[in-house]
Structures are given as C-alpha cells and as structure tokens.
Amino acid sequence: MALKLLPGSVLVVAALVAPLSGQAQTASEAPYPPSTAIRSITWHWDTHATAAPGSDLWPVTWAPDGNIYVAWGDGGGFGGTNSDGRVAMGFARIEGPPESYVGVNVNGGKDPENAASFPETGKTGGMLCVGGVLYALLNLQDGEFPDVNAGLAWSTDLGATWTKAPWVFPKGVGSLKLARFLNFGQDHTGVPEHLAGFVYLYGMRQPADGEAGSDLYMARAPEDGLADRATYEFLGGLTADGDPIWTADVSRAEPIFTDPNGTNPGTVVHNPAIGRYILTAYHGGPSRLGLFDAPEPWGPWTTVAYYDDWGEMGPGGYGLTCSFPRKWMSADGLTMWCVFSVWGDGGKTGIAAHDHFNLVRATLALHD
Secondary structure, eight states: OOOOOOOOOOOOOOOOOOTTTOOOGGGOOOOOOOOOSSSEEEEEEEEEEETTTTTTEEEEOOEEEETTTEEEEEEOOOOOOOOOOOOOOEEEEEEEEEEGOOOEEEEESSSSSSSSBBBOEEEEEEEEEEETTEEEEEEEOOSSSSOOOOEEEEESSSTTSSSEOOOOBOOOOOOEEEEEEEEEGGGOOOOHHHHHHHHEEEEEOOOOOTOOOOOEEEEEETTTTTTTTGGGGGEEEEEETTTTTEEGGGGGGOOSSOOOOOOOOOOEEEETTTTTTEEEEEEESSTTTTEEEEEBBBBBBEEEEEEESGGGOOOEEEEEEEOGGGGGTTSSEEEEEEEEEEESGGGGSTTOOOOOOEEEEEEEEOOO
16 A cells, blocks of 8 residues: 655744744644654754855764764865865764754765765765765766766765765666665664664655656665675555565555655664654755654654745755764753755855754754
8 A cells, every 4th residue: 555645734933042943834834743753853053153155965874983973065065165175075073962063074075084985976965874884875977967866875984985886776767766765773773673684765756857856765774785786675664553565676665755845865864862854855945844753754744844045045046964973962861962064045044054064953842
C-alpha cells in the first residue's frame, strides 16, 4: 500500500526573538497539520554567528573523534573567502562547543591539512559518519543542474583523502537521486532497534525543465554496504500495520513527504530525548523554511513551523541546508543549534546570512 500523505491546513505558531518578529506563512499554506508533540520553536537570533564568507552548503555529521565534520562548496572554508583558498568542495572539522567552536579545514580551502580532493567539481549537501568512515553524497556537476549525475564518496581517514564510487544515480527527468543522510548519534550510534543495521537516505526525482520538485523519497543500505549500489533499497509504501515496504526497484519508490509549494531534499535528524525525527526543508528561497516532526523517519509528518520570512530574509535565491547537529543537542532535546546555508539576494537581507557558514541557537517547547 502506498504511503498516506496527510493534508494539513493549520499552522503551528513559532516565535522569533526580537527584533526579528516576522510572522509565519498563512495556515493554509502549511502542507501538514500541527505537531501534537512540539508546540513551538524559538530562534535566538542574538546568537547568530557567521564564518567562512563565500562558502556555502555545510552538511554536518558527528564522528568518533568527538568532532563534527562538515563540507562546503565554492569557497575557501574556515579562514578563507570566496577567492582565497577557493575549491569546488572542501571538508572541515568543527571542534568544541557551539559558543566557542574552532573550524579546521581538513581537505581543501585556506591553509588546509590536506590538499583538495575536489578542487574543480563536486558538491555535497549530505554527510554521515558510520563505523569511523565519512560518507558524502555527491552532485558530480557533470551537466547543467539539475541534469547531473549523483554519486557517493567516502573517507577512511576522517576527511584527509576521499574515494569516489564507480557508479552513479543517473541523471534524467524522473530519476531518483539521493542527496541527504538521516543522522542519529555519534558515528551512527543510538539507532532504534527496529531500524538498526542500516543507513537511511533521502532524495528527490529530477523534475522536468522549468518545474520544481515537491516530493521526498527514502532509501536504505546496510551500514557496511554503502559503497555497493546493489545493496540499496527504496521505500515503496507502508503495510496496513504501518511497517515500511522496502524494494530494490527504484521505480516503485513512493514519496514519504510532499509539499505542494515545492521542496529541496530536506535534512532529517533524530532527537531521541523527545522521540521525534526533525525534518527541515526549504520551500523556496532563504526565507521559506519549513520544520516538521514525525515518530518515524518516514512520517507521518506534522508541522512545527512554516515560514515565509524566516530570519527576515527575502525569497530571492536559494535555501540550501538547515541542520541540527546531534552533538549540540541538549540532554532534554529542547535546545538545538542550527547550522544553515542560504544563497542569493534574499539571504543578504534580514540576518544577512548569504553565502556563509551560519550558526544560531533554537529552543523547543513541547505540548503537555
């Protein structure tokens, strides 16, 4: 049976700290009903900090050495600029707490520990560390976006060197290309028993020219089988009891999330303290951000907040990534730090987050 997508028409109110007190979008535009677990999210914009001007994307994952590992595109990374140290894709580690972190360029960028593995082409919006190995889902930049092949790279030395898989998720209208990992705890620990043994991924089908995608899909692969394309399975629906149906046939994949306003690949993290999966997805430019939660990584989704003027930025440009690193979640799950990236004229207004590493603290309030 195909996944049942819940229509929604009621907006959960989410507060912004003054002076950024813009209102969220009207209730009819939120694609899912209000969360019954999370009452609101507050963004503490007085904590907003930026780094690495000219570098964007910034997916995150938590490695066994205790550090967060990140990637950027088209810039010099930490300490660099749009031109100084510029590479197509670089990798860095973030040491310490969010209030006083240190960013170190591991592969490429300004004064890196190791030469760039992707100096001219390549981008990633999804990273994961499992079994001490870093993985990155790649846009191979071998065509005019979105008509590009997608791939996978991995590093067995925490980002110093990288190996690319010999296979791709092929380009072409309707082709499903995986772009994000579901992140659990440090080095992929803390996976619930019924999900254990696998890595979970999200992606979208390539839209036709001039169209925007609105559906997210889900896949899985064994923890020790990510490098083997033959091990991948795709979520093709749910049983009558709500259990996932996995299939090796990518053509049978069914959407697990739909936003009629459009969506990017989205970013999902497990918040174990509150027992929810948190999905962030832009439905347009920098200011158009949606936050959703669910009891399982495939749903059913409910709306935490849905903005048209997040951070008092504008709609022009692109919302790229918005992640909550597990390392920086409080023990009760109510305080989270957001690493996000936006690009374009809209990102130059409001909090002025355009083309940077951006960090801001957020707090959740739960329903009784």
